[in-house]
Each structure stands twice: as C-alpha cells, then as structure tokens.
Amino acid sequence: MAQVSGYPPIIILKDDVDASQGIGQIISNINACEQVVEVLHSTLGPRGMDKLIQGSDGKVTISNDGATILRVLEVVHPAARLLADIAKSQDEEVGDGTTSVVLLAGELLRQAKGFLEDGVHPRVIIYAYREAHRMISERLKQIAVDVSGQLKVLRADPERVSTEEREAARALLQRCAGTALNSKLIAQYREFFAGIAVDAVLALDDDLDLDMIGVKKVNGGSVTDSCLVAGVGFKKTFSYAGFEQQPKKIHQPKILLLNLELELKSEKENAEVRVQSAAAYQQIVDAEWNIIYEKLEKIVATGARVVLSRLAIGDLATQYFADRGVFCAGRVPDADLQRVARAVGARVQTTVHDMRVEEALGTCEWFEERQVGAERFNFFTGCKEARSATILLRGGSEQFLDETERSLHDAIMIVRRTLKYPELVAGGGAVEMELSKFLRERSRHIQGKAQLLLAAYGKALETIPRTLCENAGFDATDLLNKLRAKHATSDENLWFGANLETGEPQDCWQNYVWEPVLIRANAFASATEAACTILSIDETLKTETSDKNDAIR
Structure with a gap:
C-alpha cells in the first residue's frame, strides 16, 4: 500500500x-x-x-x-x-x-x-x-x-604410436580421475575405478557421447568384481515360457529392433458382432491369431537372429522364435534399446510390413547371455557402427552401489572433459x-x-x-x-x-x-x-x- x-x-x-x-x-x-x-x-x-x-x-x-x-x-x-x-x-x-x-x-x-x-x-x-x-x-x-600433446596419441593410429606413449597418456587421465575419486566413498578403490572410467571413455567414438556408456548395478559380490564390457549390455527382461529354449550365444547375428507388441490381447472395445453360425464365430476367433502369426512370419523371414522390442513379446511369440532358433526379449528399456540401435546400426521399427531389411537390421560380432551374480545379462560386443561400453558395478548394498555410480559418473565426466579441454x-x-x-x-x-x-x-x-x-x-x-x-x-x-x-x-x-x-x-x-x-x-x-x-x- x-x-x-x-x-x-x-x-x-x-x-x-x-x-x-x-x-x-x-x-x-x-x-x-x-x-x-x-x-x-x-x-x-x-x-x-x-x-x-x-x-x-x-x-x-x-x-x-x-x-x-x-x-x-x-x-x-x-x-x-x-x-x-x-x-x-x-x-x-x-x-x-x-x-x-x-x-x-x-x-x-x-x-x-x-x-x-x-x-x-x-x-x-x-x-x-x-x-x-x-x-x-x-x-x-x-x-x-x-597436455594436448600428450593426449593426442590416444586418438592417433596405434601403429604410429609406441606403447609407452599410450600408457603415459592413459596414466595422465587416470590421475585426473583418481583426484576426483579421492574424496568419494570408494576412495580406497580409486585406482581400480579410475582405470575403469578411463577405459570406458576411451572405448567411445571421437564425439565422446556419454549416452553410449551404460552403468548397471548388481547386488552382491565384492566391489573389485566390478568390470567393464566393451559393448552394450542390459539386464535380462521378463520372459515367458519357451525362453530357455532360445539360443544364448550367436556369432554375427542380424538384429531387429521393434516398438511393437507381439502378444495376444483380449478385446476391450464394447463391440457387438452378430454371427449366423459356429463357423463364422470361429473365423472371428482365428482372426487375431492369423494377424500375430503373419507378423511373426515376416520377422523370421528377415533373417534376424535377435529380436528386441520396447513392448511385450508374449508366450506365443517366444515359443515361435525358440522353435526357429531366434532370440527375443520384450519390454527392453528405451535407453538400452537406443544404445543397441546406435551400436549395431539398426533402426527401431514400428511395423513389420514393407520393411527395408537392409536399413532395418543391424549386426555385431557376438551376442551372448551371461550370468552376473544373481542376474542374467544380454551383451552385444564387437559393434562396428558406434563404440559403446557397459560398466557392471558390484557391491553389498543398494546405497553403496548408488554412491559408487555417482562417484564413477564424476570420474567419467572428468576424463571426458580432460580429453576435450586438455588443460590441467x-x-x-x-x-x-x-x-x-x-x-x-x-x-x-x-x-x-x-x-x-x-x-x-x-x-x-x-x-x-x-x-x-x-x-x-x-x-x-x-x-x-x-x-x-x-x-x-x-x-x-x-x-x-x-x-x-x-x-x-x-x-x-x-x-x-x-x-x-x-x-x-x-x-x-x-x-x-x-x-x-x-x-x-x-x-x-x-x-x-x-x-x-x-x-x-
């Protein structure tokens, strides 16, 4: 006022x-x-x-x-x-x-x-x-x-650079990462995790895109059981009966990524259909089965050996793929699916009709499912389109793993910034x-x-x-x-x-x-x-x- x-x-x-x-x-x-x-x-x-x-x-x-x-x-x-x-x-x-x-x-x-x-x-x-x-x-x-002169050897042709020069440059980055980890909860393991952080960043392409580094936490085991995988990895998703019959290791597989549901669903619409005979009713019942079988046939016809989807892949599709030696995983997290797509050179498809197979499918050197602690993980290694890395963190408690992930993120950021702006x-x-x-x-x-x-x-x-x-x-x-x-x-x-x-x-x-x-x-x-x-x-x-x-x- x-x-x-x-x-x-x-x-x-x-x-x-x-x-x-x-x-x-x-x-x-x-x-x-x-x-x-x-x-x-x-x-x-x-x-x-x-x-x-x-x-x-x-x-x-x-x-x-x-x-x-x-x-x-x-x-x-x-x-x-x-x-x-x-x-x-x-x-x-x-x-x-x-x-x-x-x-x-x-x-x-x-x-x-x-x-x-x-x-x-x-x-x-x-x-x-x-x-x-x-x-x-x-x-x-x-x-x-x-220190740009010392670090440029890391991106140079390996045949023109001596092992001593590369190790000296790597040690420089490891010391920077170690300084960042020195004040963290995992300070006593700073040399171990500094090495993982440096290797993870050096495993990337020249753009140093952090989205291509995945961090997965697995309860149990020692901290020193943590490791780096040169490729894309994610935890095994929910699966239906028939999953164990699918192949768990494939050499140079063709990979198809979908944003498509391969599952039978009961109709939710309030529709009324009048039929004159039992045969007509059976045709309505068979219609959905025919639709899903058509989709599965088109997928197998592409030659894909690994099928991943952002949406669910039901028991019918799981068994269908298992009978034909195809691995499948549904409900894959979007971040992991995008990393796989970039690494293997595939494109996420929203339909199986009129697919351009050459552009849709990707490939890598090896696909493998491995046991890590009490969890099973799917790994794609030897990716040619984009280099990627996955860090598997082990530890005794959820709080410790969360803090380890935060600490490792700081160290990775330090290494990345040092490579981009090499002044110390x-x-x-x-x-x-x-x-x-x-x-x-x-x-x-x-x-x-x-x-x-x-x-x-x-x-x-x-x-x-x-x-x-x-x-x-x-x-x-x-x-x-x-x-x-x-x-x-x-x-x-x-x-x-x-x-x-x-x-x-x-x-x-x-x-x-x-x-x-x-x-x-x-x-x-x-x-x-x-x-x-x-x-x-x-x-x-x-x-x-x-x-x-x-x-x-």
Missing part, C-alpha cells in the same frame, strides 16, 4: 503479500545461504564426511556429493535454492566440484556481508567481484598446463592459493573501495584449502600461513597445496593431484554469478494463493 500526501492510500498488493526489502533482506538471504554452506562444509575433500539423508518416501541416501545432497534435501528458501542450482549446473557441466562451488559462493557472500553492514552499496560489491573474477580467469589461463591445474587448494595471492597483489595497485573488495574476493578463495585442512583435522591457520609463505617467496611454488596426510605444504603437481582447469574455471564463474545475483536482490515478495483461481492467475 502506498500513500501520497493529500490523497487516499493506493492499494498495490493484496493484504496477504509478505514484502521484505532493503539491506536487511540481502543480509537475510546471505544468512540463509550460509545455512546451506554449513550443511556441505564437512563433506569437502578426501577427509570429508558423508551425509545420510532419509527422504519423505523413506529412501536412504548416503553421499558426500554436493549436488546430490542439495537435490535430496529439497531446499525451499528462494535465495538458498540458487546454491542448489549452481551445484546442479556444475555437476551437469563438468561432473565434479559441486561442493567447492557452493562453499565458494557462500564465502563470497559472507565476505560481502561485512561491507553491506558498513554501508557499502551492493552494486559496488557486485562490480568489484566481477572484476576480480575477470582477473583470476586471465591468470588461470596463464598458469594452466596444456593442481588440486589440493594450490590453484586457489595462487589466485588469492595474485588478487591481493593486484588490489594494492587499485584505489578506493575496490581495493578492499578485491582482497576480500582473494580471501574467499582461501576457503577451499582452509576447509580441506579443517576436515582433515589439521590446524588450518598454521597450514594456510605456510602456504601463503610458499606462494609469496617464489613463482616456482605456484602449485603448492595442502598435504592432507601430513598437514604440511606439498607440490601438488609433483604428487599427481591434478584436475582439469575447466572445473575451477566453471566453479569460479558459477560462484561469482550466484553471489552477485543474491547481492542484487533487495526485495522479496511472497504471495499466499488462497484459492485455485488465484493460483492459476
């Missing part, structure tokens, strides 16, 4: 609208974001703790992945939800660094809160933060190590300490409030190594002072970060703590934009919709 002198009040908003504005509202939003940061604070790094979250449906999630935790928590505060969004964006873009981006955004806001309370205008802080981000982005490009930096807080030193030095040459704000941005960057030390149980103040001294004394020490085994500084590059520069660049950009967005919101309006019509409007 607004009022002008001499005039009656003007009602702008409904009575039930909650309006909060001013610097107090910005600080309130920052406080909400700090609560989110507090939840994730202890999960960062190799010594980070895990969170056990029980959802409203009773499902239990155990994870230390920032994006997963915030997704399961379902943050409802509108400002704090921005942090959940940037964690999700970081996860989708590069796969790792989801906790780091939230901690950094929260620390930038915490540094800004003091300036806001002292009367600095939010726009001044926003401008300084964006200028600081521009500076560290340029510095990050300068210090990044280009050292982890362990080394790059943050170097950029913090760089900003502090640059801020001394700038006059006015921006000098303090640039230094505050630099101090915020130190939250990553500080949190790593705190989670490892070391004195963060002492170790940060040693790291500042190392970075200040020589430019050769730019890769010095925290050794979380001894609590002392170490050269993280020499100790193979590597990660793609894209992780850090994306984290800095996302955190800065999130902080600037929250600082720019000085009013929050909350409307309670009392009836359905208000909700629609």
